[in-house]
Amino acid sequence: MEAIKIRAIKREDNKAIAQVIREVLVEMGVPKVGTAYEDEALDKMFETYDLPKRSYFVVEENDQILGGGGIAPLENGDPDTCELQKMYFLPMARGKGLGNKMIKQCLDYAKEAGYTKCYLETMPYMESARKLYKKVGFTELEGPIGDTGHYSCETWMIKDLV
Template identity: 40%
Template structure:
């Protein structure tokens, strides 16, 4: 696959929101208390463009948006921490290494932004993704950090950069 990464653009908002919500539908993951029902999901360009210390990258191939991943300074996280957020890929894209490429790009960006750790939240329904996170050096922790508002998440991980 010859996908390339670029920063999120306004034109990506609708397609990114569709990809994210499609994943929740596909895996029957909790919709309330998650990114599914978060108003910001429909305005990712604005969210990341207007928040200092954040970034969001999308993967694209031949003009088709495949998914994305970002870094966000979630309120309430310990000093030096940001959250790895909204890593979602279309069904046809998964299993081809794009998620790992997006994560590596976010690790580099987070380091460049001065963060020492990335925190992330997930669900048991996304077991393959959680396995990928662990394979990329993320360690499970026993409780949530920060105030993401995504109270339905039951898996929490931290990656030291």
């Protein structure tokens, strides 16, 4: 059996990661409007993140995509601030420490890319995710920053990278 690995997204991963993200969003009861569910980028993740100061990583086991997470500039935000984006895992990938490994991979990339802060948006009822974010140093904000287009997200967090 092949070990679970985290690697950079490939073009051929587009369909699988879009399916994983939509499946998890539906499972979590996330609104389809005003969230990542309706992002145009979802169906072309490789192309979206194949740009400077962006990267997306997938979790793979036995050639199956189990989840992913990425870093990109925060739209209409401070140029030194990135956003942790589209970090979702199928149920079979949860509880194995992969979220912690994925965040480390993403934040290491963010530092290498020159960012000094990392922002994220989530839902208040995604308690396991919020607990993980707090564990790695994210703190809650009173409101959103930048312009993610995710107006249905109600929890905003930030972390200093320096």
